[in-house]
Amino acid sequence: MPASADRFDSCPLCLGEGEDVLWRDARCRIIDARQPDYPGYLRVIWEAHVTEMTELAAADCAHLWRVMLGTERVLRRLMSPDKINLASLGNVVPHLHWHVIPRYRDDAHFPDAIWAPPRPVAAGGTAAARGAHRRPAGRAGRQRGHGIRLNLR
Numbered sequence: 579m580p581a582s583a584d585r586f587d588s589c590p591l592c593l594g595e596g597e598d599v600l601w602r603d604a605r606c607r608i609i610d611a612r613q614p615d616y617p618g619y620l621r622v623i624w625e626a627h628v629t630e631m632t633e634l635a636a637a638d639c640a641h642l643w644r645v646m647l648g649t650e651r652v653l654r655r656l657m658s659p660d661k662i663n664l665a666s667l668g669n670v671v672p673h674l675h676w677h678v679i680p681r682y683r684d685d686a687h688f689p690d691a692i693w694a695p696p697r698p699v700a701a702g703g704t705a706a707a708r709g710a711h712r713r714p715a716g717r718a719g720r721q722r723g724h725g726i727r728l729n730l731r
């Protein structure tokens with residue numbers, strides 16, 4: 579990314595290094611943010627370094643929301659989650675971004691946020707088995723991005 583007035587070298591989301599970008603346009607990008615317990619976890623990142631939604635012009639805010647809803651629709655279709663969590667925190671990295679996280683009743687933290695302490699495993703269950711039936715399986719599941727294709731246009 580070229581340096582510009584709306585980018586900061588000290589901000590990891592301005593730099594965007596090492597990201598697996600699944601989709602992008604001139605205003606935002608969607609990256610694969612998956613974790614072992616959350617294989618469909620995506621992050622929608624605004625390209626310019628702003629902190630809050632209310633810093634965006636109305637048209638930009640509408641665009642970001644449209645991308646968010648498109649991301650949610652794709653994840654619902656591909657992952658069949660029990661719930662989608664949309665979270666905008668930015669307490670650690672104050673650069674506008676949204677976490678889009680498919681959730682399952684048997685995932686490690688449900689019904690808490692994924693950043694909460696893990697819930698104990700139910701009697702007879704194992705952490706490895708928890709949610710395994712919901713994860714993409716086979717060759718497609720091992721590929722980068724789990725074969726998630728985002729066509730938001």
Ligand SMILES: [Zn+2]
Pocket residue numbers: 585586589590591592593626627628672673
């Ligand atoms: Zn930034």
